[in-house]
Amino acid sequence: MSVHVLALVCVTLVWGGTFPVLKIATVQLSGLEVTALRFVLAAVCMLPFVVRIPRRTWFDGAILGALVLVSYVLQAWGLETISSNRSAFLTSLNVLMVPFLGIVFGTKLRLRVLAAAAVACAGIGLMSWEGGANLMADVLTVLSAFAYALYVVLLSQRAEQHQPIHLASAQIVWMASLGLVWLVLSSVGTDKLDTLPSRIDTSVVYSLAYLGIVATAGMLFLQAWAQRKVSADKAALVYALEPVFAALFAWVWLAETLSQPAAIGAAMVVGAVVFSEMGGAPSAKDPATS
Incomplete structure (x- = not known):
């Protein structure tokens, strides 16, 4: 595995802990409140790097940031009424969406990666699928997966045109700004903003710190750096490891049985990722993925 793919595995490892953390945070806060506050924390971390960001990076950062914001809000809304396992499975559908979205943007469909993506989704289905369906929450989560699939495709196309720290910073600043505007507008005529401080307890503070500082600020930078050299479909497949790591953490830290x-x-998900790395699959710079 290349160092860039290993970096994306690290990103996915950190993300594996976000589902239970989000579940804790959404007990007290709405999905939009959690998302807006995590991005504000992330933006504070990235402020030293905002200076001298090129105008084009601000433009691409706005597009990418808006897609991530929509994806995270929809996912958090869905988590208010469905389990984290079910959310993990539905979110993972972006693994299959990315190769087909890539065709729209001129990317060649690679059968090896598509087959691996199908196996990975089937594996995640065995890990995560359960009862407790909620039509609206399921639809919101699938739309979240679609928004993120589009983000992965665009990021692989545009990441190499920017400095990773600049692109990550621009995305996060846009996400924080748009998230706060969205939060304020949605709270008009309600007491949500007035009661917000009283709903933030110690567990929510820790959850927001992990989500904002580690899973958002740190991982968006690492993601922007790694996807300069990794194609969108392969990156999406690596991200399918997220529920695997989530289950591993639950087993080690919470003594949950598998x-x-x-x-x-x-095992199917891990095997699918390894399979995709076999045979010298082209990188994001190769003609097959440009």
């Missing part, structure tokens, strides 16, 4: 179907599903 059923036999879930273990088989996890």
